[in-house]
Amino acid sequence: MSHLLNRDQILIAGCGDVGSQLGLSLxxxxxxxxxxxxxxxxxxxxxxxxxxxxxxxxxxxxxPQQIDTLFYAVAAGARDESVYRKAYPEGLKNLLNALQQQGIKLRQLFFVSSTAVYHQEHHEWVDESSPTEPESFSGQIMLEAEQIAINSGIPATVVRFSGIYGPGRNYMLGQVNRGIGYPTDPIRYSNRLHRDDCVGVLQHLYQLSQEQTLAPIYLASDDEPVSLNEVSDWLAEQLDVEITDTSARRTIGSKRCSNKRLKSTGYRFKYPSFREGYPQLIQSFKN
Ligand SMILES: NC(=O)c1ccc[n+]([C@@H]2O[C@H](COP(=O)([O-])OP(=O)(O)OC[C@H]3O[C@@H](n4cnc5c(N)ncnc54)[C@H](OP(=O)(O)O)[C@@H]3O)[C@@H](O)[C@H]2O)c1
Structure with a gap:
């Protein structure tokens, strides 16, 4: 009987890779x-x-006539300002309006955001209280959408994901496999989050929201911000290839994301760093 009492109605808007895995686990x-x-x-x-x-x-x-929790995990399909606008602030506003018009009252809203909201590019550590003054349209639009969630009048939590890697996301593996890596100079820090931890974090915060009021923002990134060249060198070693070309570039941003707040809630990463997360992906990439 008790599990029936806890049977929630959950809507995942933007039910793609992360959303579907989260949905299945719920x-x-x-x-x-x-x-x-x-x-x-x-x-x-x-x-x-x-x-x-x-x-x-x-x-x-x-x-549906009743929804207890909404996860908004939409991804813009193209790096284009109007597509971003439609996917994040406008899409969220449209959905919240529709819910209100149809008399559906949410208990909790989760908005999946991104660490693109940070402008820092000199290897600074950033957390939920760090300033966010992005010059990119992607960061600015994401911040706008975050504000819509936070000011919605519904208990809302923004979860800022760093760079997602995982099954089917083989860009860097493919690059390194062709001998292309990142240079040591200039150093560029990167922050990542395995797809399964995206799901784990959302599920964990959802569970926590049943017991306590959540913070308005959580930064979700694994334990190890790391320079891109360290990752590409490590991958080359694992793939047994030589880096012959260090022309891979990332032109913007170099920051280090702190996950202290998230971990203080009791979340433990399945893949604390790329060293734990990549081996399985390398295996399937090789096959
Ligand atoms: N990729 C990264 O490194 C990264 C970094 C930080 C944050 N994030 C965030 O992480 C979340 C999960 O990403 P993901 O990898 O799971 O993305 P995904 O697999 O591309 O899924 C996104 C879903 O959004 C749906 N969608 C897009 N526009 C829509 C619209 N106008 N109306 C209805 N649905 C729409 C798409 O489905 P249809 O095309 O069928 O509509 C798709 O299923 C997203 O919120 C993304 O912004 C990603």
Whole structure:
């Protein structure tokens, strides 16, 4: 009986890679999970699809009558200002309006944001209280969307993910496999989060939200900010290839993301650094 009492109705808007894995793990805990996206035929069984376009308010009509928790995990499909606007601030606003118009009251909202909101580029440590003055449109638009979530009147938590890596995200592996790595100078720090920890963090915070009020923002990144050249050198060693070309470049940003606040809530990373997260990915890349 007790598990039935805890059976929540959960909506994941932008139910893509992270959203679907999160959804499946919530379904396992007996929650009812709805996944909203434009192409619902790609949703795994167990997640109830809602076909809608968040940038088109007139498509947001068939929402479930009750939703306890909303995860907003939409990703803009292209690096374009108007696409970003539609995916983040406008999409979120449209969905919150639709929920309000349909009399659906959320208990908790999670907005998945990104560490692109930080402007720091001199290897500074950043945390949830660090200034955010991004020059990029992506960072500025994400900040706008964060504010919409925080000022929504619903208990809201923003989760800022750093660079996601994991199954199917083989860009750097492919590059290193062709002998291309990052230079030691200038040094560029990077911050990463395994896809399974994206899911783990959201699930952990969701669980915590049942017991206590969450902070408005959590930075989610693994334990080890690391220079890009250290990662590419390590990958080369694992792949047994030689770096012959250090022309790989990242032109903006070099910061180190602190996960202290997240870890103080009791979260333990499945993959504390790239050294633990990459071996499985290397295996499947080789096969
Ligand atoms: N990639 C990174 O390194 C990184 C870093 C920091 C934060 N993040 C954030 O992490 C989250 C999860 O990313 P992910 O890798 O799971 O992304 P993903 O697999 O690309 O999933 C995003 C989903 O959003 C849906 N979507 C996009 N526009 C939509 C619209 N107008 N209406 C309805 N659905 C829409 C897409 O489905 P349809 O195309 O079927 O609509 C897609 O399923 C996102 O919030 C992203 O911003 C990513």
């Amino acid at each position: 379904v396992k805990q007996k929650h009812q999970v709805f996944g909203l996206r434009r192409n619902i035929n790609q949703l795994p069984p167990g997640i109830q699809g809602i076909a809608a376009d968040l940038s088109q308010p007139d498509t947001l009509i068939n929402l």
